[in-house]
Amino acid sequence: MSADAPLFQIDGLTIDSIRADRRRRIVQDVSLCVAPGQIYGLVGESGSGKSVSMMASVGLATTGLAVQAGTVRFGGVVQQAVDQRGLKQNLSHGISLLFQNAKGALSPFLATGAQVGRVLDRQAIPRADREARISELFRVVGLNHADLGGKYPHQISGGQAQRVAMACALATDPKLLIADEPTTALDVTTEREMLRFLKRLCEDRGLAIILVAHNLSLVSEYCSGLSILHAGQVVEDGDLGAIFDEPLHPYTQGLIAAVPDVDEPHELIPIAGSVWGGSADIDRCRFSHRCPFAMPRCDAGIPTGIRTRGRNVHCVLYDEAAS
Amino acid sequence: MNAPVLAVRNLTKLFADAARPDAMPVGVRGVSLEVARGEVVGLIGESGCGKTTLGRCIARLLDPDSGEVLVRDVPFSALKGHSLRNFRKNVQVVFQKPETCLNPRMTVAVFVREALRNFGIVANNAEARKRLVELASLVGLREAALEQYPHQLSGGERQRVAIMRALACEPELIVLDEPTSALDVSVQAQVLRTLKDLQTVVGTSFLFISHDVAVIRYMCARVLVMYLGVVVEEGPVEAVFGRPAHPYTRALLAAAPRIKPRAVDPIALRGELMLGDVRLDECPVRVRCPLAHARCVEAPPEFDLGDGHRSACWLSADTASRSVSPTAMKAAS
Structure with missing residues (x-):
């Protein structure tokens, strides 16, 4: 369904981390595809490479990381991920980012209204419209500009700070929002409100969101597509409903069985x-050391996305089923 | 019934904001609770509700403003000097981040042996060694890890070391303050399993503090729900999770993320906790409560719903058989 007109598509993204004399492939051949207005989940345990691949896909790979291969397609233009600088220049309009620590993302020296104004200043908004735009952005994220515009980040709550960060992100009128654990620092009741708000934005404005999370139960309610990452490899991706109804990859099954249920x-x-306890070799399944179904074939290679039952599963167990 | 291992009576500990002297102080206001021998009691609530403060007061890491903490009928909160020092072995704490409580310059064996020797649990190093191996197997730590430093261990292993150190003192009660919040789900499952198995083997009482309702449901037999320093609902987990009586509990449970989302979303709180909006003599949840009405300007007492299930909400008054002690927001003195 998302294949007909993708808004944002990553293909074969591969990243090495270089630390002193040690070189390790931390993201291997990651691909994902997001349609306009879709909320797409990217889930994995810490260290699985989810944030790194998102940052590298918009040209923000930090030092010590070497992007080896991959293409990023946004709005019909295909670019090489190796050219981080080019990516950053071309994608900074149209893609916004939202991070876990909202108070850290805001400047402590600027009132919240002024922070949003700074983002607007980069786009040559006429002076006369500026104040109106700021109020409008505050209204969109559910805050009152008259009350909060003059306050500094330390004077507002965590949920409000995340909304101000959201207003900054929306100020550029993006097509895609990459939200990296946007609610991890918030309380559950605030978290739910924030996620509902994000969902409404998608429905009203056709904004697409990539929701990066470590918690499977968080994405289940809001996303329609899902990629599950383990040690830099995609293990299962596709339609969220299909994956949750019948998880096929042993890692997905394991993740679901490990989450406590309220009801x-x-x-x-x-x-x-x-995650990284096993071999970090390139041409093998990196989950095999934790896998109850591991067999010698797992060390030999990893099948690239066997398409079955509404999703792609990257596991030799399903090799025959497809052919 | 046998005497509770822990009894907290009317405990108050408040922190005023020096920058805003007129704002309402946060902390714990007049909380009472009991933990029986071998019982696992959960404490849930959002940030700022005072659950950690309560845990710290129980472990005497903080001194309460008023009220008392009884451990095996000994007034722990009144002990001083040597008797306090010796008594500390009875209440141990496991914190959220094991990194902050392990000594980076000590191997696991040296670190845990300090706890053993400190309280005179073992007489000599040979005995200590034997006990260390036992403890390691109890918490599911591989024996080789005893000779390693914290940075050589994984996050889950470090938390096991913290649990092992707490157990080494052979305490009556362990306060677990968000012990798995910093861990990934797969590791969280390992540690929770270990804690549960351990509890049945050793029989130590646990006070399990968490913001994750699913974790509490998995671990605990009885649960207390806190909001702004007071207990709004308490009871057996089946009752509190199955028939939540307080609107705050209902909202908290409804908001929890689920693998299988529920079709209906019955109740949601308004906005966020804003200390400036809350008045001392009213129900603390009133400003955010979707069911608030005229009576809520007066703080409700705890109503008994049977089976130890109590709820501090006027709406529970009709279903309750009788009201227990008046509670909720006692004015800060």
């Missing part, structure tokens, strides 16, 4: 080992 408590089944 029907069940025995938790932990996944043994840790």
